[in-house]
Amino acid sequence: MLARIRAFAKSWVAVLLLGLLIISFAIFGITDVFQPARGDWVVQAGSRTVSATEFKSVFDNYREQAAQQAGRPIPVDAAVEQGLHTRILDELASGQAFGELLKRMGLRPADQLVTQQLRQYQGFFSPVTGQFDRETYIGELARNGLTPERFESELRDGVAQQHFVSGVVAGLQAPRAFGAAAAAYESELRDVSLALIHPGLVERPAPPTEAQLNAFLRENAAALRRPELRALTVVRFNAADFARTAVVDPAEVQRQFEFRRETLSQPERRSFVQVPAPDQAAAAQVAARLRAGEDPAAVARSIQRDPVPFNNTPRTAVTDPGLAQAAFSLPVGGVSAPVQGRLGWSVVKVLGVTPAVPAVLEAVRPQIEAELRAAAAEEQVDAAVQRYEAAHSAGANLVEAARQAGVPTLSLAPLSQDGRGAAGPQVALEPALLQLAFETAQGAETDIQELGPGQYAALRVDRVIPPALPTLQEVREPLTNAWLARELRNRVQARAQALAGTVRGGGTLEAAARAIEAPFTRLAGVSRSADTQTPPEVAGRTFASKPGEVFVTEFINTPNGPLGVGVGRVDAVRFPPAPQMAATIAPRRQGLSQELLQDIGEMVRAAARQAVKVRTNPERALAALGVDPATVQDPSGRAGAPARGGPPAR
Numbered sequence: 001m002l003a004r005i006r007a008f009a010k011s012w013v014a015v016l017l018l019g020l021l022i023i024s025f026a027i028f029g030i031t032d033v034f035q036p037a038r039g040d041w042v043v044q045a046g047s048r049t050v051s052a053t054e055f056k057s058v059f060d061n062y063r064e065q066a067a068q069q070a071g072r073p074i075p076v077d078a079a080v081e082q083g084l085h086t087r088i089l090d091e092l093a094s095g096q097a098f099g100e101l102l103k104r105m106g107l108r109p110a111d112q113l114v115t116q117q118l119r120q121y122q123g124f125f126s127p128v129t130g131q132f133d134r135e136t137y138i139g140e141l142a143r144n145g146l147t148p149e150r151f152e153s154e155l156r157d158g159v160a161q162q163h164f165v166s167g168v169v170a171g172l173q174a175p176r177a178f179g180a181a182a183a184a185y186e187s188e189l190r191d192v193s194l195a196l197i198h199p200g201l202v203e204r205p206a207p208p209t210e211a212q213l214n215a216f217l218r219e220n221a222a223a224l225r226r227p228e229l230r231a232l233t234v235v236r237f238n239a240a241d242f243a244r245t246a247v248v249d250p251a252e253v254q255r256q257f258e259f260r261r262e263t264l265s266q267p268e269r270r271s272f273v274q275v276p277a278p279d280q281a282a283a284a285q286v287a288a289r290l291r292a293g294e295d296p297a298a299v300a301r302s303i304q305r306d307p308v309p310f311n312n313t314p315r316t317a318v319t320d321p322g323l324a325q326a327a328f329s330l331p332v333g334g335v336s337a338p339v340q341g342r343l344g345w346s347v348v349k350v351l352g353v354t355p356a357v358p359a360v361l362e363a364v365r366p367q368i369e370a371e372l373r374a375a376a377a378e379e380q381v382d383a384a385v386q387r388y389e390a391a392h393s394a395g396a397n398l399v400e401a402a403r404q405a406g407v408p409t410l411s412l413a414p415l416s417q418d419g420r421g422a423a424g425p426q427v428a429l430e431p432a433l434l435q436l437a438f439e440t441a442q443g444a445e446t447d448i449q450e451l452g453p454g455q456y457a458a459l460r461v462d463r464v465i466p467p468a469l470p471t472l473q474e475v476r477e478p479l480t481n482a483w484l485a486r487e488l489r490n491r492v493q494a495r496a497q498a499l500a501g502t503v504r505g506g507g508t509l510e511a512a513a514r515a516i517e518a519p520f521t522r523l524a525g526v527s528r529s530a531d532t533q534t535p536p537e538v539a540g541r542t543f544a545s546k547p548g549e550v551f552v553t554e555f556i557n558t559p560n561g562p563l564g565v566g567v568g569r570v571d572a573v574r575f576p577p578a579p580q581m582a583a584t585i586a587p588r589r590q591g592l593s594q595e596l597l598q599d600i601g602e603m604v605r606a607a608a609r610q611a612v613k614v615r616t617n618p619e620r621a622l623a624a625l626g627v628d629p630a631t632v633q634d635p636s637g638r639a640g641a642p643a644r645g646g647p648p649a650r
Contacts, residue, residue, distance in 0.1 A: 042089065042621040045096035045614040047103070052624035059088055059625060072418045073431030075438075076625055080632060085625065089616050097608040102160050104612075109159040117155050174596050179589030183581050185528075186588070191572040192523045192542050195513035197496040198564040205487035208480060213472060216483045221469050229414035229465040232437055234429075235402040236410070237385050239454030243377035248369045256368050257361050264359035264367075267314045271352040272327045274308040275300045276344060283338030283345040290335040290349050312354060323348065378454055385448055385456055398445045398460045414465055433457055489563065496552050496565035503550045509569045525574070538566050545570050 041049035062084060067074045079085070118124070124137040141151050208216070217224065257264070273296045277283035282303060289299050300307040310318070310327070318324035319342075326336035326348045336348040388405035392398070402409045412429070415421045417438050419429055429437075430451050440446055442464040448456050472479070495516075502512045513520040526534050526542050534542075537553045545551045545568075553566035575581065619629040 040620075042617045042624065043092045043096050043614065044616075045093065045609075045612045046100035048096045048100050050092050050096060052620055055088070055092065055621050056624040058092065059085060059621075062088060067431065072420075073434055075417060075435055077627065078417075080622065080625065080627055085621055086618070089618060089621055093614045093616050094605045094609060097612045097614045098605070099157055100612045100614075101608045102157065107160045107163075109156055109163070113159050114152060114156050117159055118152065174589050174592040176585070176589060178592045178596075179585040182588040182592055183584040184575065187527075187576050187581050187584065188543075189525045189527055189574045189576070190542050190570055191574070192526055192538065192568050193509045193571055194521050194523060194538060194566050194568045195499060195509055196519045196521075196564050196566055197492055197499065198519075199488055199492060201516060201518055202488070202491040202495050205484055205491065208483045208487075210472075213476070213479055213483065216486075217469070217472055217475070217479060220479075220482075224475065225467055225469050226465075227416040227418075228438075228467050229416055230437055230461055231414045231463040231465075232412045233398060233460045233462055234410045234412060234433070235388070235398060235405075235407055235458050237381050237388070237405075237407060237448075237456040239374070239377040239381045241377075242380040242384075243373050246373045246376040246380065248372045248376070252372060253365060253368050254361070256372065257359070257364065260368075261359050264364050266357035266359075267316070268328070268356040269312045269314050269354040270310070270327055270350060271312055271354075272310050272348050272350045273297075274310065274323060274327075274346050274348050276305045276308070276346045277303065277338070278305075278345070280338050280340070280345050283347050286347045287335055287338060290347060296349055312352075381454055381456070388458075389448060392445075392458075398458060411462075414463065430457075433459065437461060485563075492563060492565050493552075496567050499567050500550050500552050503567070503569065509550070509567065513567075522571075535566070538568060541566075541568065542570060547571075547573050 040051045040053070042052050042055045043050035059079075063074055063076070063079050066079070066084075118137075123140050124133065138148060141148060275286050275290070275296050277286050286299055286303070290296060297307050315324050315328050318327060322339050322341045323346065326339045327350060330336060330348070330350045332350055332353055334350050339346055339348060384405045384407055388401045388407065391401035391404040396404065399409050413421055415429070417434065419431075419434055432451065433449065436446055436449060437459055440459070440461045442461050445460040446458050448458050450456055499512055499516065499518065503509045510520050523534055523538070526539055528539070528543055535553075541551045541553050547570050550567065550569045553568065622629045622632055
């Protein structure tokens with residue numbers, strides 16, 4: 001069915017649609033827009049560029065997500081070997097091409113629309129006032145490696161895409177013929193005859209000879225080769241370990257309490273509503289109406305203003321001094337006189353008061369003790385690191401320097417670069433430390449590495465075990481079992497092919513199966529959808545074969561065990577009644593409309609890159625990752641790769 005859709009996408013009708021259906025950015029969700037970086041770009045699309053630093057940030061995020069899913073660290077070189085850098089480079093190039101294309105089309109949302117989108121992010125609202133707070137906004141972006149300019153640029157692109165797509169895509173549907181063809185395709189049923197060939201129908205192979213095992217070992221050398229292993233000695237400095245033994249002076253707890261009494265107390269909080277007014281006269285009228293008992297929201301709407309609520313807010317969270325003075329000097333239900341604040345005139349009505357709660361030492365003692373204990377642990381970690389570095393610089397080895405610092409060392413059995421020991425279990429070693437271990441020569445010791453707040457470590461590579469093929473004696477038993485399983489499988493397959501040949505020669509499948517005492521069955525109404533009664537291998541081959549054709553399946557589960565081969569024949573092809581098929585046309589048409597949009601979207605992505613003349617610089621991208629481009633093979637088999645899509649980058 002998809003082949004027909006793609007054929008349609010190449011027709012003259014699709015060519016006409018391409019001018020309108022520039023919608024792939026909505027389908028694929030690409031909204032990243034980077035700020036230009038002069039002379040350091042890895043992607044250039046018109047006026048837009050992606051710098052090497054920004055590319056590395058995206059690459060590292062992808063790699064960390066992949067490592068979390070895999071449950072093990074993924075080194076940079078391994079990710080590059082799998083082509084992750086190339087895929088990211090292509091996605092960024094497509095995203096920049098779409099962004100540039102929108103810009104050239106003149107699609108630029110008004111600032112008001114962008115502001116509305118910005119204020120929908122709850123993370124940018126102050127937890128104290130419940131209002132949008134620019135300082136909170138800037139801080140939240142900084143924690144995610146973003147600037148307001150870059151984030152707002154992304155929002156602007158998102159608004160442009162949303163409005164453009166809503167106008168272009170409306171009403172687009174796949175032809176009814178597509179829905180009918182899809183319904184017929186998915187509703188098709190087939191009747192199949194099936195014989196099962198299992199190990200009980202063939203002679204068991206004899207144990208392999210030494211020569212056969214050695215040959216089998218060589219055939220599977222790549223899979224059996226053990227990776228490089230490294231035995232390590234690690235010394236760790238962790239503030240959490242020091243905090244367990246840190247002693248807190250009660251006198252210091254008292255001193256901290258007295259010093260911080262005011263900040264530890266809960267200040268008075270007030271709930272009030274601010275009604276902005278255009279001028280002093282209007283504010284006086286608002287105050288009079290509020291004192292008369294009118295609803296603040298209704299009063300604000302009547303003068304085309306929005307009320308500003310403050311819920312259980314301390315005075316320090318009210319940034320306007322005049323507003324704070326008015327709100328915290330009135331009783332509950334009180335209405336202020338017109339207040340001229342920083343942003344103009346307004347009136348305040350107090351809705352509720354939560355009295356201040358003075359701090360009590362016993363209530364906050366655990367908090368103060370924990371803070372003092374953490375501070376003492378930090379100081380002890382710093383002192384231990386300094387003692388270690390002093391001893392290490394004076395010539396002591398890692399173990400001796402750790403002893404002088406008062407920190408134990410840990411010896412780790414040989415482990416691979418993915419953190420697995422020789423026996424298989426994974427070792428709990430930070431990815432950064434593990435990567436450092438495989439960048440350090442045998443016998444060498446690293447400098448202290450910071451792993452996180454209050455966490456440091458150093459290591460020594462005690463022994464490097466090169467990659468090696470195990471000896472036959474080490475893997476004799478599993479290798480023998482694998483060889484016997486392969487030979488048995490080959491014999492079962494050969495018996496199945498012989499049975500298929502008999503049927504193709506003119507015999508019936510049922511008679512041929514009974515002649516060799518193979519189980520035989522008939523499957524009626526096999527469908528393409530999930531069917532618990534039909535093995536998926538049989539269903540797949542059934543619909544890949546013509547009526548009357550004899551086929552041999554891959555291995556399937558059988559009543560005689562997990563090893564077996566099916567020999568089948570398609571006896572008949574049937575379809576449900578027309579009314580039943582007709583009921584499925586509408587939903588299939590809707591699904592195919594989405595698939596059609598995706599196919600056209602892929603074409604438009606490529607067209608946008610050509611129209612914008614987007615360029616990429618794989619060499620600079622690899623250099624940003626700390627990888628020598630000369631050591632990486634591009635798809636053509638050559639080391640490295642020049643800038644693509646234009647002249648060599650300068």
